[in-house]
Structure formats: C-alpha cells, structure tokens
Amino acid sequence: MPVKGQVNFIMLKVNVYVTLKKEILDAQGLVIKKAIKQIGYDNINEVRFGKFIQLEIDDRDKTEEDIKKEIDYLGDKLLSNPNIENYRFEMVRE
Amino acid sequence: MPVKGQVNFIMLKVNVYVTLKKEILDAQGLVIKKAIKQIGYDNINEVRFGKFIQLEIDDRDKTEEDIKKEIDYLGDKLLSNPNIENYRFEMVRE
Amino acid sequence: MLDVEKEYAKLGLKKDEFEKIKSFLKRKPNYLELSIYSVMWSEHCSYKSSRSLLKNFKTTGTYVLQGPGENAGILDIGDNQAIVFKMESHNHPSAVEPYQGAATGIGGIIRDIFAMGARPICSLNSLRFGKLDTSQHQKYLFEMVVKGIGDYGNCMGIPTIGGEVYFDKTYEGNCLVNAMSVGLAQKDKLIKSKAFGIGNQLVLIGSSTGRDGIHGATFASDELNEESEARRPSVQVGDPFMEKVVLEVCLELLDKKLILGLQDMGAAGITSSSVEMASKGDVGLDIDVAKVPLREPSMVPYEIMISESQERMLALIEPAKFDEIKNICNEWNINCEVIGTVTDNKLYRIFKGDELIGEIPVKTLTDEAPVYYHKHEKPRYLQNMPEKSLHEEDYENIERKFSNNEIFKKIISSPNICSKKWVWEQYDHMVQTNTAVLPGHDSSVIRIKNTKKAVAFSCDGNGRYCYLEPYNGALIAVAETARNLACSGALPIGLTDCLNFGNPEKPGIFWQFKNVIEGIIKACEVFDIPVISGNVSFYNESFGKAIHPTPVIATAGLIKDVEKITDSGFKDDNDEIILLGRDLNNKSDNDNMGGSEFLEIFFDKVEGKCPDIDIEYEKKIQKTCLELIDRRLIKSAHDVSSGGLAVTIAESCIYGKKGAEINAGLLENNFLKTFYSETQSQIVVSCLPENFKKIEEYCNNEKIPLERIGRVGGTILNINSEINIHIGEIINIYDNNIEKIMTI
Amino acid sequence: MPFDKKPYFGILVFPGTNCETDCFHVLNNILKVRCKYIWHKESHDDDINAIIIPGGFSYGDYLRSGAVARFSPIMSFVREFASKGGLVTGICNGFQILLEENLLPGAMLRNNTLKFICRYSYLKVIDAGNPFTSGYEKGKIISMPIRHNEGNYYIDEKGLIDLKENNQIILKYCNSDGITDASSNPNGSIENIAGICNKKRNVFGLMPHPEACCEKILGSDDGRAVFESMINNII
C-alpha cells in the first residue's frame, strides 16, 4: 500500500526492482528459459532476470517526497547500473 | 492484476521474487546497506538482496491452477533453493 | 530516408572521406553503405593513422609462423605446437561501463585466439587508472574492471596469470584496459580467416544479434567528453557462458575438419568480420541480413550489419558440411545459420531476402581505405623539461623529514609498487593446471603438458618514461619484458603490443607515437624479437587532455626445460645475494630518478629524463642471466624496475619469506639515489655461496659488473643498516595495501 | 596397472564445465587409471565405477551455481549410481551440483567477501574414515587451491548437528597451524567447512581443487591422495 505524506514511528519498506533494459542481452534469463524448457514446460515465452532489493527505512523525520528523492538517488547511483539497467520502486507499509 | 480462471490468447506475466531466508546472513544486502550509509542516508535499517524473475507464459491451454502448479514446481526446484531461499510469485496481465 | 549528406559527419567520416566514397561508388551511398564505410574506415578498424608506421616493425624471425595481419600472431614452439597471441585495448568502453567494458574486452581477445584454431591457455591484462586515493570513482573503475575481467575469464576456464596495474593522474579521465590472450595449437590444425571457394558459405555461430554496441568502433575512435555519457547505448554486455560454448563448438568443428576458415566478430560486427574475410581472399561476398538470428525483430539492416553483439563467430564452410555443423551446434544449444555466400565478383553485397540493399567493391573498404600520415612535432611540454629532476638539497630535505625506514615503507606501500594480489586473487589463475609460476613474479609461466617445455609471458609499459622520452621509454618497455623473461629462464621469442595514445591528429601526439614506434623497432631489432600482433588505441583523451603515451608490450618467452624455471624469491639461508649489471660506484648509474616512483611519491611530479638504457648492454645482461640459469648456478633472479633496487631486494625477500642482510659498498653518501634510482639493466640474483666463483668468472668474461651485496637469512631485511624492518611487517604492508585502500 | 581393481572413472561434462580436462590429466596421465568424459545428455553409463563431477561454471552459474545442471539427464544416473553405493566426488561446481541435487545436505551462499577467491588455502583433514580421504592421516594439514565465487557453505542448526554426529565433515579451512577460526575462513563457510560426505559415505563434495595440486611443478601435490583414496576404495 503506498504511503501518503509523513507517517511516524512505523518502518517503511521500499521494494526496488532492477531490470535489464530491453535492448540488453539477458544471458541469465536465456539460461533459465532453456532450463524451464528442458524441464518440460514449453509454454514459456520469455524470461527476464532482475534484482529485487528490499529496503527498510526509518522515515520518522522525512516526508514521502524526501524518501522518494533518496531512493531515486540510490536507484541511479547504487542499486542499478544506468548503462544497462532500469529500476522502479514501490513503498509499502505492512 | 491477478487473473481468474482460464484466459486465452494473451500472454500471462508471472513475477517471481526470490529472497534469502531471514536467518541467513545476506552479505550483498549488508554491503549495499553500508554503501547507503556512506552516501549519507543513515535512516536505512536493513537491506535484503534478492532476485526478481519475470516469466512470460503462454497460458492458452492451461487453467490458472495448472500454471500455479507449474510455477510452484519451478520455484521449488529451479528458481530458488529451499534450503536457503523463499520465493513468492504473482501473476499479472498488463 | 536519412540524408547521407547530413549524416556522414555524425558517423565520424570526414568530408573528403565522404567524397572518396562517392567516387568509389560513382554515386551517393545509401545509409546502410555509409554505415559500413564509416565503421570500416574508423581508426579502430582501418588503422588509418598508424598503418604507415606500423609496417616498419620487424615481423619475421626463427619462430614466427604468422605475423600481424591475422586475428592473432603465431609462434612455433616445436613438437608440432604453436602459441597464438594478441593484445587488444578496450579503453573507451571500460571508461564508460567498466564491468562490461572489461568483460567484453576479454571476450573479444579470446575469440581472436580461437579463431586461429588454438585453445586459449591463459590471459594477461595491463591496466591504468587514476590514483586510487584521489576519488571514489577511480576505485570504482578499478574494482569493476578487475571484476569484469575475472568473471569473464573465470567462467571461461582460462587462467588469468599476469599483467600489470599502474595508477597515475594522467589516466584519471581515460583509464586503460588492455587484455591479452594466449592459445596453444597443433601446428597442423591452425586455420585462417581468408574466404575462398566460390559458392562456399559463411555461417554465423553463437549469440543472437541485438542492438548493443552499434557504432562502437566509431565510439572507440573518438575522444571522451560529456557526450560520451549520452552515447551509452553503445555499451555491450558479455555472456561468458555463451562464449565458452562457442569456443568448444568451434574447436570441435575444427577438430572434425568441418570448417575452412574462422573469424571472430569484434568491432563493427558482421560487417568487419565478413569484409575482412572477403578482402583477404580477394573474393566477393553476398550477405543476407534476413538470415541473422535477432534479439529484436524490429532491427533494421544497418543495425544488423554493424551490431557488436558479443559471442559470435563467422565460419567458412562447404555447403555440404552444413548439416553436420548444425547438428553439433544443436547438441550445444546454439544458433548456427548460413548468412553469406562467396562470390567471384569482388563485391560486398547485402541482401534482405531477395532484395539487394547495398553493394560495395570489397577492396574499397579495406586496402583502399584512407591512410594518414599526420603532422608531427616535438610537444611543447618537452621544450622546457629540466635535465635533472632532483638536486642534492632535495635529497637532504627528504632525509631530514623521514627516516630511511619510513621512506622505504612509503615506497613499498605505493599502489604502483606493492603487491597486486588483490587483483589476481579475483582471477582464477590456476585452472587448466599449467600455471608453473603463480602471479607476483617477473613473468608468468605456463608449462605445456606432456612436454618438457614451458612458455612465459611478461607485459610492461611505463607511461611516465614515454612521456619524458618516448623513444627511450619504448626501448625500456621492450627491454623490461625481455628482462623479466630472462629472470624466469625464458628466451624471448616474440611480442605483441598495445599502443595507447591521445589524438593522433595533434602533432605533439603523433610525434610521441612516431618516436615510440621507432623505439620499439630498434629494441626488437637488437633483441631479435619479432612483433607478431598488436593493437593501436588513439584518442585516449578526456576533455582535451591526452594520457601519457603508453605503449604496452607483452613478450612471450620459451623455456626448454621446466626444471629450469626460476622465480624471484630468495630460497635458502646463507645464500649469496649478487647484483648483476650495475656498478654502484658509478655516479651516472646512480642518477636515474627521472620519471621514477620515488619522484612521484615524494615530489609529486613527472620530470627529468627517463633512465638511460644501453640496449646492447642490456642484451648482454639478459643473456648472462639466462646462461647462469641454464648452468643452474643461481636460485633466484629478479630485475630492478619501478621503485629501484631496494624494492627488488624486498620483493625477493617477500616471495621467499626470508630476511636478508644487505651491505652494498657505496662510494659516497648516496643511499637514496643508489636504492631508489630506476637504473636499467640490473638483476639481483641469489646463489649457493660455493657457486659465486663460477658466476664471477662468467661475468668477468662477459665484462658484466657484479657485486656481492649480501646474504639471505633471518627474519629482518637490513639494508646498509639504514633500513631495518621485520620481514613480517614488510609482507603485511606490501601484500595488503591495495586491499586496505579499496576497503576505505 | 598399479591397481588390480581396475578403476574406471567417469568425468561428467556439462556446458560450462571447465575442469574436466584437469581431472582427466590427473587420473590418466599421473595416476594412470582409466577414465572417460560423460556428456550431460547421456542417460547412463555401464562401464564406469566412480564418478567425478568437476569444477567450472555449468550453465554459467547464472541462476545459482549448480542449479541448472541438476536437470540434465545424466543426473538421474548419478542418483541411481550413488544409491547403489558407487563413489561420487563433486569438486567445486561439482559440489554445488550435488548440494542442489540433495545428494549432499546444505547449500552454498556467495562468499562473504563477495569476491571470487583464487589462492592456496590450508585444509585440515577432519575425517579419514571414508573412501575419499583414507589416504590422508586424520588431522593432517594440507594445502590446496580454492577458486570460487560461492563457497560459503550453509546448513541449518539441525543439519549441522547431524553432520557432526555422523562424522560427515571431512575437510575444514584452517591456517598453517591447523587452527580453524574466522581468520582462516576464506569465504564465511559455516564452521570453516570445506568438504563433506553423505551419511552413507560414498558421496563427497569439496570446494578446494585437489586435481590442481597433484604435481610438484604446480606448487603442491597434496591433492593426489583424494584420487588415490578413491582408487583404493573402488568396489
């Protein structure tokens, strides 16, 4: 569930999904796809391999906007490689 | 959006998330956490590193139940190692 | 339709080049043809600025089976065996995307090797970055480049056994990543890339073709600036697993004699590989882009033709063999499609199915590509270069400020001097179980199974020296690799080079280039080492500033008897330590601080003259070292290079885990000069005390100065009672300093 | 033939395997025993009486090391062969495949250094009462190359107790004095474990590369005894 505005005291979870850009060869995805076919499931069309990074953030002193900016910064500089990857994220409060 | 029953002709996307079990030390997550703190964001509490695998399935001839069984099989036997990892998945139709 | 009149400049072609194309075709090229010309005539593919000079290299000799011109050079090592090797740069891609840039650099050079029919047996790499302590970015580049090289080579099962890493401000905006790979082949199974036999077919084997790396060759032929960032889509990614499979498939096809020619796809993809095959065979070629397995169906012909998707090979086959080839590829689960046919019309024709979409005379893409002989002029910075980099009072100042122990520790902890263990421990350097000398010693040694032979490799190139004196710097680069080989007991038999320079259109840069080439030519002549392959990388500039001219030389040596492999570590207590080749009482021998590590560390400057080298004398020293090894008179040998004599002695202690008591008789009080000057032609050896007389006799005969400077033993390195440090402390500093820096 | 039991080794080859020739060299050229390669698409082999799963990067180790190889046809033969008591050794990637296949307990995690490690490591022979290390003295300290990205062995608490109770821990990383502690642990492996066997003691997995240290010219021949032990224990 997305959060609105500033919420105190509860941990904020952010899920970041990092995926290879469309035009970039996904060698891992290809190997997994072949393996799935080998297992006998031939209704598989495509497999894309990515990263899934869960962050737990103490957002007590920050607004949602602050956090979003932070995650965007991290997504660009640390969590993804902008040369070959895209990222997106969602905030959840469980 | 989750699918119900059998739907024809459209590709089904399945997102599989593989994460290390809680009790297992996540070295990659730790390194990212350290890096985030180094950047100056010290409101980070925890980082967990996982895999995000997107499957595109032709489900023309299968029921949702079939597909779920298939994915569960793959999740257990191929996509995750149950000794150290958990997986969950969701089906989406875009 | 794109207007080619407006597009040619964007593709890196000059106005008169465009005119030349029109006159070759007698019409305007279409965009596809223009793209093909632009990649084929790029500096990267055509060597248009360097060809006129490179042709003066000595390229033949006793051991040479194949000189420059093929995918890699070949040397005969006896017993119907040959080694195949080449070095190549991947500087620009690595500066933009260090991990993938380095990985695909390795992948590319490995393909060059098995394209000759050889199984890759080892790799080396030569790396240059800015200083590690100046920015996190340099650490990031270093970390990712090493990881990229490691991950690719490790997965391929090819040991990365050696190389070099230097850190200097000059590489801050433009790192260098030069990779070398070596293969072993049966002489009678070698294969070439020439296309021949009208009706024979070209088969594309390996990965599918995607939009990656489009215009990579053009990108590599330009300076780096803000725009380079925006051109990031040129980035290619590597798939080492695919390459491993392609390697096994190609070697199997060769083994079963199913293919007639083989060519890797590197820069400029299908275009350059197929054009080169056609040009070498002086035949025509029809290519059908519709047959190429694509990653993205929407790709247009010019993209397909110049895509630099990795892990692809082009094989020349007889049509009748196709089914058998296809079966083998199926067994390994990889693509295999006929995409071209050899014709007799000497035209390079591109089809999309039945439709002819491009037609170019083959030779206009290769032999008739432009050649430039640029203006050259001594660069301005050399006009006011002081002769002497340091004066007496400078030394006195340093001695006042630091104790000799402190000075020594500063030197051995410099990332340019200390162990590169942090690097090579990330490389599998033992797979294939042939690595007879592990990384860290003067050269890396690979034994050849089922024979008594071994081959040794060393690579080197000192950008500071070449900046100060390009000609002498180049002499030293060749001399040092040969000297490293001599220290291992290997006779140098051939070399490859990677010449990294700035923009050749600037007269000062072209002057550096010209002088370096002349230096290499001279050294190769004197040492009798042929150049069998190589690579030129220009435009290594960022924001208008060129790197130091950096020729990297990698030399191969032959060891006839593995029992005689020698390394640099001291062996046993009480062994005699001898300095060969230098007269410690000769003042001029002691004043070689120009461009030295000492000068850089304590004065932060690159100045003066590079060390003198008398190359005939150098040759004698090396011969002496080899002879002493052959007669089994010495137990270790280690040459003096960066950091000077003190570093050499320390390294022999470190590798032998032994202390030493050094007492070198000095004429006057010139400790710093004696021990940190980078004087050439010196080798420190150790021997059983009873062998000293024989060594002395040999050296006297050869008129080689030698001096007993100390003994192996204990747990302390003591140099003239000025340096006195426990060997454990030295090892700790030397071994772990890079790791320490990298974890801050 | 120095051995009257006529050993015949099968060396498995998957796409991406890269130590098969190294194993072949040791068995054939150095120890002079018969061996052959077995392609992963084979479903069985009736000639051989010992199996080596060599190191490398099967399928690039792209998903998880060893994860894809287990679906090859040959693996059901390996399972059957092991269930009949045949000797199986998995080296490095081979060890990872055996773990994925559940022929050995536990799993491999990334090295806690997050770096590939290639260097010699000291090992302590914890158990010599098995067909793979019977040629060593119990407690002996040997040195072998390790070369891996994922050698950080993990097993849950209960599994670890089991391993200990059944003497399944065979090799541990240690220092030159035989101390097995955090500072002599190269990759974070639980209790410094470098090699284990199954309960029946006929399946052995180890991260170090014994095939890479069987000749003095390579710096050590400490690995020979692994192959010699197998040869001597082939039934």
Ligand SMILES: Nc1ncnc2c1ncn2[C@@H]1O[C@H](COP(=O)(O)OP(=O)(O)O)[C@@H](O)[C@H]1O
């Ligand atoms: N990038 C690298 N990869 C592998 N080994 C390296 C690398 N850089 C340096 N080495 C190894 O470190 C040792 C010392 O290198 P270097 O200081 O350049 O030697 P030398 O001074 O004898 O030329 C050599 O054995 C070399 O192979």
Ligand SMILES: [Mg+2]
């Ligand atoms: Mg040297």
